[in-house]
Amino acid sequence: MYINELLKIQENYNKIIKCNKVLKDNYCIQLLKKLKIEFEEKKKKYKEIEKELKSMKSLYETINEKENELNQKLKEDEYNLYNNAGSDFKLIKSLQERIKKSKLELNEIESKEIKILEKYEKIENDKKVLRKELEKLRDSFNNFKEESINKINKAKEDIKKSKEDIEKLEKSIDKLLLKEFKRIQCEKGETAISKVKNGVCLGCSMKVSSQTLDKLNIAKEIVYCDNCGRILYK
Ligand SMILES: [Zn+2]
Structure with missing residues (x-):
């Protein structure tokens, strides 16, 4: 992951x-x-x-x-x-x-x-x-x-x-993931990866959808914030 x-x-x-x-x-x-x-x-x-x-x-x-x-x-x-x-x-x-x-x-x-x-x-x-x-x-x-x-x-x-x-x-x-990470980093300025706390992305302070939360809980794939597009982690 x-x-x-x-x-x-x-x-x-x-x-x-x-x-x-x-x-x-x-x-x-x-x-x-x-x-x-x-x-x-x-x-x-x-x-x-x-x-x-x-x-x-x-x-x-x-x-x-x-x-x-x-x-x-x-x-x-x-x-x-x-x-x-x-x-x-x-x-x-x-x-x-x-x-x-x-x-x-x-x-x-x-x-x-x-x-x-x-x-x-x-x-x-x-x-x-x-x-x-x-x-x-x-x-x-x-x-x-x-x-x-x-x-x-x-x-x-x-x-x-x-x-x-x-x-x-x-x-x-993984090269593709790295490319994606760098792209988000360029776009967002400083942080490309963001923590989710109490269902909120700390990168943009918005609630993430329950589907996204489910995906994050399963933790099998890279999950992105619905709102800001940052890579999420728990
Ligand atoms: Zn976000």
Whole structure:
């Protein structure tokens, strides 16, 4: 009767249809593209932050150099004031003024330095957060890519296996019946063989005639649905 063989063929055809859907599904590719764009944007921001930190560092170094020079000058002036000015009032006055000015300038420089350091710390923190985000994005990109490749490879393998199985099954079936099966399959799209449950063909959801049911119960020949023409089985 070949019903089991036809069912297995049908099953394999359905598997192939399912696998082809996986192969055509471009959801994975779109998601990968989205992840990549997100990664590139964050990477760009990361590089900008690195650049900003570098320029802040060099600014700090410049200011620090100036601070050292001023400190040196201040020390010299103070030394001269206490050791070399003697009673030269003019010199004492000018030294005192310079010392006062230097101290003011040093104060300003120090508060500038503190501001830079605070800002630097904040940006460096942002950098750390961004770095973690980048790592996470890269990981999910790689995982998802691997997953997609595995899915695609599995679908390809399954299709190959189903095709081989169909070929083998087809060889074991009566040629005329196979031709008929394929004709119905072409006509109906996906299923050429359909189960009858409670007297209803599940292919078209219509009741089959009692004569057809009788023939199906005797199970001596291939029986077709009165309505949709599919091969019936119980
Ligand atoms: Zn039917």
